[in-house]
Each structure stands twice: as structure tokens, then as C-alpha cells.
Amino acid sequence: MGRERRWFAVLVCLVVGAALTVAILGASDGGAPHGAASATAAPGDFVDILDVPAAKGEPPPPGPDASTGTVTVDCGRNEEEHYNEDNLVISPGLRGGAHHTHAYVGNLSTNARSTDASLAAAPTTCRGGDRSTYYWPVLRRTDRPGEHAYEKAAGHGNAGQILEPAEVRLEFGGNPVGKVVPMPRFLRAVTGDAVALTAGNDENVRARWGCASLPDRSTTRYPRCPAGDRLTRTLVFPSCWNGLDTAGPERTHLVFRATNGVCPADTFAVPELTVRLAYAAPEVGVPIALDSFPEQRHSPKTDHGMFVNVMTDARMAEVVDCLNTGRHCRK
Incomplete structure (x- = not known):
């Protein structure tokens, strides 16, 4: 017994x-098993774009001292397949610190161990020699398995075929109430909230999703677009710099302007970066998912982007001049 x-x-x-x-x-x-296909985002994270109300009214006209120019930077669509699970801006030095896959354009060397010196010496995909780095989490079709090593590397519930954007548009704008000053070289910038689902509020949710044929409608959910349309992601970065730091905790060195364009006290308006991504719109019912931390469940609200300015001082001066004189330039 x-x-x-x-x-x-x-x-x-x-x-x-x-x-x-x-x-x-x-x-x-x-x-989920490492590299295995996981469930897509929750059904409530999707919306028919026709059910999204159109924006009402026109934005206020720019003031007499506004910097109304634009500068478009052509850095390709990541044809070089530059992907990794690092985040130089948020987790410098920590390999795999993002726990999901980022796609890059611009600086071809960017990873967690990049330094200012290594970025300044690296090749770039941008025409005109801009060595800045621009990156964001990938978007996937979860009903199709990833075939390439970079599609299977993330784990943590992120799996499936990475959707390649049909267009990547990088544009710097001015300020609607005044002139802008140059960004310092190696300035780090973040937009969006990678932990928005569990944050308790949408304070830092910045990304907007939409469909190319209906530019007056945007949402924080995954849009279902008309057949033959393009699904869009728009990431607008903060543009009010404290005049001192190129990086800092809690993003206090670079903050967003008010809706009317005014920067907070003791900050200076710098060029405002907008990243626009466009994809061939998936058919209705096709499951898609943004790479995210596991507990964020692929929520579209967690979309985010990072930028490190590696332009030379001379090139940044050209950008500022174009914006402040109201011209529309390509660099």
C-alpha cells in the first residue's frame, strides 16, 4: 500500500x-508555437470603411508666418528585405528587444547595436544620400505561412506572410503657425503606442488606418476596403523639440504640437515627419494582423513607428529652407 x-x-x-x-x-x-500561424486580431478590430464617418470641416488656414512647404524623401519600399526584431530607439543594445518584426527603409545597417557613428557610415536606400532610419512593425496575412526566414523569426504569436507595401511615402512638413528650425542630427523619434491595448487609454494612439479611395475617412481599426483599393497606414511623428536632447525617457525631448499647430512652451517646431504606407487591399474576410507584443493581440491601435535623423547638417538646412519658403521639394 x-x-x-x-x-x-x-x-x-x-x-x-x-x-x-x-x-x-x-x-x-x-x-502559440514559435513560428506557427496564430489567430488574427479580434473581429471587433475590423470595420467596413463605408461605416467610418467622413471627416467634417476643413482644417484652419495656416497663419501668416506658417511654414507651408513639403519635402518628400524617396527611400524605396524595403526591396532589400531589411527586417529584424530590434528597436534601436526604445531598446538600444538589446537584440530581439521588440519581440516582433520591424521593416526598415533608409539606413541599411540599423539594428539594436547601431551607434551614431555606424549609422553615419552606413549605406542607405534613400535617393540623395539620406542615411536616416525609418521603421515600423510589419503587417501579415495570417492564413498564409511565412516562407522566408525573416517571416518566421519573430515568434511570440507573430506569424504568417508579411505583406509588402505597394508604396512607402516619407514626407516632412512645416508648422501651420510658424517657421521650423533644424532637427539635430541623431534625433530619435517615436509615434504611436506599442502597448495601447493594455494601456487603459488611447492617449498615445497616433496611427490612422484607411483606404486610398476614401482619404477623408480614417480609423484606429483595420479597414475593409473596396475591391481593387489600397489599405493605408499613416504615422505622424511629434515635431516640437525641447532644444536640448536627441533622446530621452518618456519621449519628453520631442512632443506633439497642438491641433492648431502651437508647440508647448519651451519647445521649438522642427520638420514634421509623416510616413504613409499603402498595401493592395486584402479581400473581405482575409485575416490580417499587425506584429505586436503577445498581450496586445495584434490590435491595430498598437501601430507605431520610429525614426532616427541621420541627415547631414547641410541636408537638414535644405529641408528647413524648403519648408519655410513654402516650396514642394523632393530629396
Whole structure:
């Protein structure tokens, strides 16, 4: 009888140990096997673009001292397949710190271990030699398995075929109430909130989703677009600099302007970067998912982007001059 009890106790320990192992492995990878296709975003994260109301009214006209120019930078669409799970701006030095895959244009060397010196010496995809780095989380079709190594590298519940954008548009704008000053070289910038689903509020949700044929409608959900249309993501970056730092905790060195264009006290307006991504719109019912942290469940609200300014001072001066004189330039 005693021997049977001992064997029963051993069996219980083995079962409990196995259950704990499974739980730990699941938690470490978002509850899904590494590299396996995972569930897409929740059904409530999708909306028919025709159900999204159009924006009302026109923006206020720019003031007499506004910097009304634009500068478009052509850095391609990541044809070079520059992907990794790093985040130089948020987690410098930490390989795989993003826990999801980012796509890059511009500086071809960017990873967690990049330094100002290595970025300044690296090749770039941008015409005209801009060595800045621009990056964002990838968008996937989760009903199709990834075939390439970079599609399978992220894990943590991020899996499926990476959708390649049909267009990547990088545009710097001015300020609607005044002139802009140059960004300092190696300025770090972030837009959006990678933990928006669990943040408790939408204060830092910045990305807007839409369809190219209906530019007056935008949403924080994944839009279902008309057949033959393009799905769009728009990321607008903060443009009020504290005049001191190129990086800082809690994003205090670079903040957003007010809706009317006014920057907070003791900050200076710098060129405002907007990244626009466009994809061939998936057919209705096709599951798509933004790469995210496991607990964020691929929410479209977690869309975000990063930028490091590696323009030379001379090139940045050209950008500022174009904006402040109201011209429309391509660099």
C-alpha cells in the first residue's frame, strides 16, 4: 500500500511538472508555437470603411508666418528585405528587444547595436544620400505561412506572410503657425503606442488606418476596403523639440504640437515627419494582423513607428529652407 502511494505521488508530480512546462513555454511565446500561424486580431478590430464617418470641416488656414512647404524623401519600399526584431530607439543594445518584426527603409545597417557613428557610415536606400532610419512593425496575412526566414523569426504569436507595401511615402512638413528650425542630427523619434491595448487609454494612439479611395475617412481599426483599393497606414511623428536632447525617457525631448499647430512652451517646431504606407487591399474576410507584443493581440491601435535623423547638417538646412519658403521639394 505504501509503495502504491509513493508511485501515485510520483505520477502526480510528473503531471504537474509537465503542465507547468507547457504553461511556461506557451507564455513565453504568446501561447502559440514559435513560428506557427496564430489567430488574427479580434473581429471587433475590423470595420467596413463605408461605416467610418467622413471627416467634417476643413482644417484652419495656416497663419501668416506658417511654414507651408513639403519635402518628400524617396527611400524605396524595403526591396532589400531589411527586417529584424530590434528597436534601436526604445531598446538600444538589446537584440530581439521588440519581440516582433520591424521593416526598415533608409539606413541599411540599423539594428539594436547601431551607434551614431555606424549609422553615419552606413549605406542607405534613400535617393540623395539620406542615411536616416525609418521603421515600423510589419503587417501579415495570417492564413498564409511565412516562407522566408525573416517571416518566421519573430515568434511570440507573430506569424504568417508579411505583406509588402505597394508604396512607402516619407514626407516632412512645416508648422501651420510658424517657421521650423533644424532637427539635430541623431534625433530619435517615436509615434504611436506599442502597448495601447493594455494601456487603459488611447492617449498615445497616433496611427490612422484607411483606404486610398476614401482619404477623408480614417480609423484606429483595420479597414475593409473596396475591391481593387489600397489599405493605408499613416504615422505622424511629434515635431516640437525641447532644444536640448536627441533622446530621452518618456519621449519628453520631442512632443506633439497642438491641433492648431502651437508647440508647448519651451519647445521649438522642427520638420514634421509623416510616413504613409499603402498595401493592395486584402479581400473581405482575409485575416490580417499587425506584429505586436503577445498581450496586445495584434490590435491595430498598437501601430507605431520610429525614426532616427541621420541627415547631414547641410541636408537638414535644405529641408528647413524648403519648408519655410513654402516650396514642394523632393530629396
